[in-house]
Amino acid sequence: MLFYMVITMTKPSSDKADVVIIGGGVVGTSIAYSLSCYDLRVILLEKDNDVSLGATRANSGIVHAGYDPIPESLMARLNVEGNRRMSALCKDLDVPFETCGSLVISRSEEEDQIIQQLYERGIRNGVPELKILSADATLDREPYLTRDVHSSLFAPSAGIVMPWTLCIAMAEVFARNGGEIRLETCVSGLNSSTSGIRVQTNRGDINARFVVNAAGLFSDEIHNMADRPDFKILPSRGEYYLLEKNQGKWAKSVIFSCPSPITKGVLVARTAHGNLIVGPTSETISDKEDTSTTAEKLHEIREKASSLVPCINFSENIRNYSGIRANSDRHDFIIRRVPSVPGLIDVAGIKSPGLAASPAIGPYVVDLLRREGLQLQMNSSILRDPNRLKRKVVRFHDMSPQERASLISTDTRYARMVCRCETVTEGEIRDAIHAPLPARTIDAIKRRTDAGLGRCQGGFCAPRIAAILAEELHIKPTDILQDKEGSYLFTGPTKIAPESTCDAVAVTKADTISGRTDSMPAEVKHCALAIIGAGPAGLAAASKAYAEGITDIIVFERDKETGGILNQCIHTGFGLRVYNETLTGPEYAERAAKEIENTDISIFTDTMVLDIRSDRLITAVNRKDGLFFCHADAIILAMGCRERTRGAIAIPGSRPSGIWTAGTAQRYMNIEGCMIGSQAVILGSGDIGLIMARRLMLEGIHVKACVEVMPEPGGLSRNIAQCLEDFNIPLLLSHTVTEIKGKERLESVVIAQVDSKRDIIVGTEKEITCDTLLLSVGLIPENELTKQAGLTLDKNTGGPYVVNATTCLTDGFFACGNVLHVHDLVDDVTLEAHKAAYEAAAFLKANGNIHIDDKESISGPMSSVTHTQNTPNSLRILPSDAIRYVIPQYLSLPINNDIIDISFRVRQSYERAEIIIRRSDKLEVYRERKSHVKPGEMQKIHFSSSMLMAPEINQNVDLILDITEGN
C-alpha cells in the first residue's frame, strides 16, 4: 500500500496509455526501455513491490553465446543478437558485465559427439569465434577442472551479468524519461474493444491501445484473460548454491557439464560480482511461486559440480536459493500478435536464454508494435541529449582512493560505511531510495547497492539500512519489509505493555555521532600504534599499551561508539576475573572505556578501516576527515568476529523474513527496541542463542525449543540452567532444522533427529509453528583486513598465526580477542589484549620507534622476547587430531624463563582427560589431568618454559599438544 502511494504520488490525469506492459522482469523492462525514446505514454504494471522479482532475480546470470537453440528459431536469432548487444547496453547502463567466455566440458566419446553437434549448431546460429578445444587446451584455460576432460566447446562471446541490476537499470531509465511504473498492480482482466484494450487491475482500469504481455510465469493466465487458451506455462524450478568470493577463482569462464538426453548439466561460474555460482537443478513444479530449496536437490548440485570442479568448498556457502523458469509447451519463445485480440502482443515462454536475449527482445517487440500501427516519434529531449538513455551509479566499492576522496568532498555521507562486507556507504543507500525507481525494502536496497549481499548476509548492515529507510520514507519500523509484501521484520516495539494501545518503535537515529571523535588531517598521518577495533580487546590493548609508555595511539572503530558487541549484551556474567564482580556487557564496556578516558589516545569512532597494507599503511574513511591514510609503526588487530549465517549451514526450504542470526536479533531487541516476532525456535545452543532464549521469553516472545545438532550443548552449563531450564524451554540435542517454510514471513520449521554422523533419521521429523528462527551456529573471526594485509590465516582458528601470544608472522602486526580466535569470556579477551599491548610495546621499543628512558617499565610476561624475525627462529606447536586448534601456533627461540600460556579447544568432551605436550622427538615435556573438558569451553594450560629446555631445543623440533581419556 505504502509503496504504491509513494511511487505514483503524481497521479496521471487520465488512465489512458499507448502501451501497457504487463510484467517488470528483464523482458518487460527491456521493452519499456526500448520504448522510452519515443513520445508515447507507456505504463509498466508489476504485481510485486519492485521490478525483477520473478525469474529475473534468481537465475544463473549467464549471457549465453547462442549455440543451444535450434537453428532458424526465434530463440536462436534473439539469443545471438542479444548477446551481441549486451556489452554496449551494460556499458550505457552501468551494469556489471564481463565477457568471460564459456566452456562445455566433454568427458567421454559420446559427449565429444554432443559437443560436435553443439558446435555445428552454433556455427549455423552465427555464434562468433566458436571452437572445439583439446583436453590440454581446456585445462590450460581452466586449470581447476577435473582431469578426465576429453575436449570442450569454447564460446568466447559468452558472458556474465548481474541480471537484476540490468532490469532495474532499464526500469530506472524508462522512469526517468517519463515512463510510468506501477508496482503492486496486478492485472485481473483484459477486455478488448474497438478503441483498444481495457486493462483491469486492483488499482483501477487503464485503456490501452496496445498491451504487451510479458508476465513471465503468469503469461498464460494473462493471455487467457483476453483469448481462448493457446499455450501453457510449465514452471520448472532451478536451485543454486552461491559461494564466497574466495571460491570465485575456480572458474575463469562459465563451465557447463555436457548436457545429455537423460540428465541436464550443471554449471559452475563466477558471478559478475565475483562469487561462485553453482547450479541449477531442473524440476517441474505446480506452484508458480514456490521458490524453496530441497536437501535432495542441493545434494545433487554438490555431487555434479564436484565431479566437474573438484576443489569447490561447499562450506563456503553464502546462500541457497531457487528460481522458477517460465518454460512453455512450445520449443521456441512465443513473441507474436494475438490474432483474435487486436493490440495484444504475447511475449511468453521466455525461458533460458531469455536473459541473454533480452537486449534484443525489446527492439524486436518495438518493431512488432510499429508494424501493428504504433506511431514512433522520437522524443525531442532525447534527440537533443542521447545521454538520457544512459545511467551512472555511484559504487564506492569499485572506486580508486582518489575517486573516493573527491566523492566524499562533495557529500560526506559517502564517508559513512553501512555495509562493511561490500563497502557500501550511506550515500549510496540514500541514492537508491531517491532513484527514479525508488528502493523501499531491505532487499530492494540490496539489489541496487549490494549492501547485505556479502559474507555476513546483512547481519551488520540491515539494522542500519532499516534506520535509514524509516528516516527517509517517514515510516515506522513495523512497516519496513525485507522483501515482498508480507515479509515484515518487526511485530512492534519492545517495552509496550500488551494491553497498551500506543505504538512507538525506536530505531537508533541514523545520523547521531556520539562518543569521542578526534579529527585528523587529510595527508598521511603517522602513529606509533594503531588499534583496529574498539571492542573490549581494542580498548584493553590501548589502555595497557599506554601504561607501557606508548602514548601515540590511534584506535579506529567503525561503530559510532566504543564497546563493540558488549553494548548489546545487556545480561550479566562479565568481568568476574578482570573486575572481580559480575557486570553486564554495557557496564564492562563503559569501564574499559573509562580506563582510557584521561589519556591522549585518539579514538576515531564512526570510522571504517578500508584497507591495511603489509607495510602498515592504513586507509580509513569517516564523515569528518573523509578518506585518509595513516602509517603505523605497529598495528594491533582487534576487529572481533561475525556470526555464521544460514548459508553456512545450508538449511533447505523457502527464504522468508523472520530468520535472524542470534546477534542481529539481540541488537534489534536490546538496542533498537524492536520486537522481532511472537513465537521462536532457536537453532544452536551457543551462548548467544541461549542468552537470547531468555531475553525473548522475558520480553514476551514464546521460545518453543532450542535445537542442537551435536549430542551436547555448545554453550556454558550455567546458561543452559539459567536461560533454558528456568523457562522450561526444551533443549533438543542431536536434532536439527531440516526445512524452513513460509512464503513471505516464516510460518514453521521442520526439525528432525540426527544420528552420530549428523545424518537425519527419517521418520523423526516434526513441524513447529513459529514466525521467528534464531541461528546461533557459531562465530567466525572477522579477518578480511588481516588477509588484505597479506597475513595468512590458520584454518583451525580462522585467525592469523601467532608467535608466543599475539605476535603475527608479519613484522609489526599483533592480534587479540575474537579476531585471533573465538573466546567464550570477555575476561579472557581483555587478558589477551594486555599481552598484545606488551608484545607491541616491546616491538616498538626494540625497533627504536619508541624511546623511553625507563626501559624497566616493560613489565609484562613477554618482555624479553625479541621480535625482529619471527618464523625462522621459532618452534611450532601442533594440535593432535583430538585437538581442534591451539593458540599460539609458534614460540620464539630462544625461550626464556617465562611462563608459557597455551589456549586450545578439543573436539569431543571428556569426563576425565590427560593433556600432554610431546616434542616431535617423542620426549614428553608436560602432562596435566583435567576433568569436565568440553568442546564448547576454551581450555588453558600454563607451564614454565624451562620444561622445554633439556635436551636442547631448536627449530627442528615441534611440540605436539594432545589429549586422551584419563582415568
Next chain:
Amino acid sequence: MREMTCIVCPIGCQLRADPTKMTVSGNRCPRGRKYALEELTSPRRTVTSTIRIIHYQKPEHDAQLSAMQSALVSGRPMEDCDRSAFKPLVDFFCPSANHIEGRLPVKTAQDVPKDRIEDIMQAIHHLVVTTPIHMGDVIIDNIADTGVALIATRTLLEL
C-alpha cells in the same frame, strides 16, 4: 537429593543438594554452597532488561515529559498518567523529530526472588526516562515492591 548447575561463575559446577539435611556437594567454592541452599529455599535471579529512554531537545513538550516523569517518580504505571499527553510524543521516532526514543539497558541492583520476575518485567514496560543518564543511576528504588532498585547499566548522554 537435587541436582543443579551452579550459575554463579562460568565454571558451572554440577551441584548436589540435599533438601532435608541442607548439605551441598560438587561445589568448588563457597559461593556454590550459598547458591544451592538459596535455590532450595527461595531461588533468586538478577533481572536485566531495557527501558524506554527519550532524548529531549525542545521545551514545547514539557507537559508530556512531566507527566511521564511523575509516573516514573511515583512508580505508577504509565497507564495512570495522562495518555493523551503521552501518545504524540512517542510517535516520533524519526531523527528529524525533537524527541528520539531509544532503549536504555537496566538491571536489578541485587538478585530478586525468581517468582517476582514477571511482575518486574511488567513494571519495566511502563517506565520511561529522559537523557542524560549515567551508569549506576537509580531508575526506581523499589521495583515492583521487591525492595530492590532498578539501575541504569550504561551512560546515555544523547541518543
